[in-house]
Amino acid sequence: xxxxxxxxxxxxxxxxxxxxxxxxxxxxxxxxxxxxxxxxxxxxxxxxxxxxxxxxxxxxxxxxxxxxxxxxxxxxxxxxxxxxxxxxxxxxxxxxxxxxxxxxxxxxxxxxxxxxxxxxx
Amino acid sequence: xxxxxxxxxxxxxxxxxxxxxxxxxxxxxxxxxxxxxxxxxxxxxxxxxxxxxxxxxxxxxxxxxxxxxxxxxxxxxxxxxxxxxxxxxxxxxxxxxxxxxxxxxxxxxxxxxxxxxxxxxxxxxxxxxxxxxxxxxxxxxxxxxxxxxxxxxxxxxxxxxxxxxxxxxxxxxxxxxxxxxxxxxxxxxxxxxxxxxxxxxxxxxxxxxxxxxxxxxxxxxxxxxxxxxxxxxxxxxxxxxxxxxxxxxxxxxxxxxxxxxxxxxxxxxxxxxxxxxxxxxxxxxxxxxxxxxxxxxxxxxxxxxxxxxxxxxxxxxxxxxxxxxxxxxxxxxxxxxxxxxxxxxxxxxxxxxxxxxxxxxxxxxxxxxxxxxxxxxxxxxxxxxxxxxxxxxxxxxxxxxxxxxxxxxxxxxxxxxxxxxxxxxxxxxxxxxxxxxxxxxxxxxxxxxxxxxxxxxxxxxxxxxxxxxxxxxxxxxxxxxxxxxxxxxxxxx
Numbered sequence: 001x002x003x004x005x006x007x008x009x010x011x012x013x014x015x016x017x018x019x020x021x022x023x024x025x026x027x028x029x030x031x032x033x034x035x036x037x038x039x040x041x042x043x044x045x046x047x048x049x050x051x052x053x054x055x056x057x058x059x060x061x062x063x064x065x066x067x068x069x070x071x072x073x074x075x076x077x078x079x080x081x082x083x084x085x086x087x088x089x090x091x092x093x094x095x096x097x098x099x100x101x102x103x104x105x106x107x108x109x110x111x112x113x114x115x116x117x118x119x120x121x
Numbered sequence: 122x123x124x125x126x127x128x129x130x131x132x133x134x135x136x137x138x139x140x141x142x143x144x145x146x147x148x149x150x151x152x153x154x155x156x157x158x159x160x161x162x163x164x165x166x167x168x169x170x171x172x173x174x175x176x177x178x179x180x181x182x183x184x185x186x187x188x189x190x191x192x193x194x195x196x197x198x199x200x201x202x203x204x205x206x207x208x209x210x211x212x213x214x215x216x217x218x219x220x221x222x223x224x225x226x227x228x229x230x231x232x233x234x235x236x237x238x239x240x241x242x243x244x245x246x247x248x249x250x251x252x253x254x255x256x257x258x259x260x261x262x263x264x265x266x267x268x269x270x271x272x273x274x275x276x277x278x279x280x281x282x283x284x285x286x287x288x289x290x291x292x293x294x295x296x297x298x299x300x301x302x303x304x305x306x307x308x309x310x311x312x313x314x315x316x317x318x319x320x321x322x323x324x325x326x327x328x329x330x331x332x333x334x335x336x337x338x339x340x341x342x343x344x345x346x347x348x349x350x351x352x353x354x355x356x357x358x359x360x361x362x363x364x365x366x367x368x369x370x371x372x373x374x375x376x377x378x379x380x381x382x383x384x385x386x387x388x389x390x391x392x393x394x395x396x397x398x399x400x401x402x403x404x405x406x407x408x409x410x411x412x413x414x415x416x417x418x419x420x421x422x423x424x425x426x427x428x429x430x431x432x433x434x435x436x437x438x439x440x441x442x443x444x445x446x447x448x449x450x451x452x453x454x455x456x457x458x459x460x461x462x463x464x465x466x467x468x469x470x471x472x473x474x475x476x477x478x479x480x481x482x483x484x485x486x487x488x489x490x491x492x493x494x495x496x497x498x499x500x501x502x503x504x505x506x507x508x509x510x511x512x513x514x515x516x517x518x519x520x521x522x523x524x525x526x527x528x529x530x531x532x533x534x535x536x537x538x539x540x541x542x543x544x545x546x547x548x549x550x551x552x553x554x555x556x557x558x559x560x561x562x563x564x565x566x567x568x569x570x571x572x573x574x575x576x577x578x579x580x581x582x583x584x585x586x587x588x589x590x591x592x593x594x595x596x597x598x599x600x601x602x603x604x605x606x607x608x609x610x611x612x613x614x
Binding site: 012016017018021022025031035036038041044045048049078083084085086091092096099100102103106107115119 | 130257258259262266277278280281283284287290291292295298299302305306425512
């Protein structure tokens with residue numbers, strides 16, 4: 001069971017999360033929901049990297065006295081990379097929210113079809 | 122100091138970006154001097170680095186002294202050095218041009234515009250000089266975020282276009298990051314040179330195949346390769362003119378460069394999944410060239426026509442990669458250079474016409490040759506170069522592409538190159554006809570008395586790029602034998 005979860009299920013979960021992104025961006029009409037779908041997609045990539053660093057029975061990568069050998073510690077590098085990716089994701093969301101604020105002020109709506117109609121008037 | 126040139130290329134614009142709003146508060150003149158100065162330093166460093174690389178071979182610059190597989194390194198070889206010179210040069214030219222456009226704005230708007238502009242420059246330069254796959258992702262996001270904000274500053278429609286670009290662009294970046302993740306999972310490395318070594322025994326592995334696919338999709342979105350070009354026309358059309366000129370000139374080409382770097386330097390282009398990926402890319406590019414050109418014919422807005430023509434032109438670059446032999450790659454890299462200069466020049470002309478007459482539809486270009494002779498001269502050269510008439514630069518990249526396609530026996534690609542040149546001629550000659558043949562409307566231009574057709578700061582970049590197209594065209598042989606020959610990967614495919 002544990003093997004099933006760790007070897008297959010987690011990747012299926014990542015795949016589903018990743019695919020929610022394009023699906024939500026195409027299918028949902030509300031711009032905020034599109035943005036949320038984009039965030040879920042980024043989170044899927046982040047989880048993917050974190051899974052790469054994981055080891056069965058590994059602990060946090062801080063040296064514990066008496067515990068030597070690389071197999072006892074999880075790989076910290078993907079976590080470090082993903083800290084950067086999280087910051088990137090945060091700033092993307094920030095820029096996107098600022099744009100949404102402008103769109104809301106200018107068109108008075110965040111529904112895509114309504115906005116397009118007002119834009120073409 | 123000389124030892125630190127690769128770092129200066131990126132760090133000077135990056136740090137200057139942080140202080141520009143402050144300088145803008147102090148003085149507008151000082152601001153322009155600082156911004157152009159910073160980009161000039163970056164450009165000179167890139168040139169210095171390129172000259173050293175051409176004399177002594179690739180230059181590996183270690184950040185903080187950490188050895189490559191663990192630390193981040195910048196790698197300047199003739200390809201990345203040449204790209205860095207190109208990017209910083211176009212950035213410099215457009216920075217000079219942007220002055221009159223921002224004259225009316227408040228200090229805050231000016232400061233933020235230049236801060237974003239410098240961030241965009243730094244991000245694009247970082248993408249080409251870095252030797253680390255994850256570092257490239259960070260620079261990709263820096264440049265993209267700056268580009269979203271720059272495009273959004275163009276008005277109401279631009280905001281919507283920028284939001285759409287943000288969503289699609291982030292999807293592209295996520296695909297790229299996922300591809301890097303797959304590479305990391307099989308090799309445990311992020312350094313490109315190290316990756317190339319470790320991937321050699323793994324060419325048939327499914328993880329590598331997935332990585333190639335992810336990188337392909339990610340970069341195809343970022344460079345607006347047909348059919349993933351949906352974000353491009355609106356963004357280029359509504360962006361403020363200086364930003365449009367810079368973004369259209371270099372941004373999509375940097376993504377094409379990344380694809381070239383990965384497919385021909387990191388992966389082996391001979392075996393494994395890359396040849397298949399290149400075949401798919403080649404056909405997408407061939408269809409994109411035709412569709413982009415046909416769509417460009419259908420546009421009445423000059424800027425929108427240029428945007429669709431960008432979709433077509435990026436196809437040539439990818440076509441060169443897909444052909445994959447020496448001539449094909451030389452054609453692709455030469456076309457990166459040519460198209461950056463041509464398209465920037467055309468967008469600068471579009472901005473200049475908008476500044477002078479406030480119009481941007483092609484009908485309103487009638488008889489502009491009287492009002493703006495120099496601008497339209499530059500436009501004529503750029504348009505002929507887009508069509509591909511010798512001795513302009515555009516002819517030679519198409520010539521190399523065609524040579525490569527003949528050598529590889531890929532006849533459909535030759536048909537595409539010839540057909541698209543005809544289509545290019547259709548939509549550019551339509552504009553040329555309006556500019557030179559049509560009589561002006563009933564109301565004569567009111568600005569007939571004013572001495573200059575445009576402020577010197579705008580006219581100079583336009584003329585410089587226009588002359589540059591001719592110079593590149595005439596000097597193309599020495600550019601190819603002195604620089605590009607060393608820039609392409611050793612054997613090719």
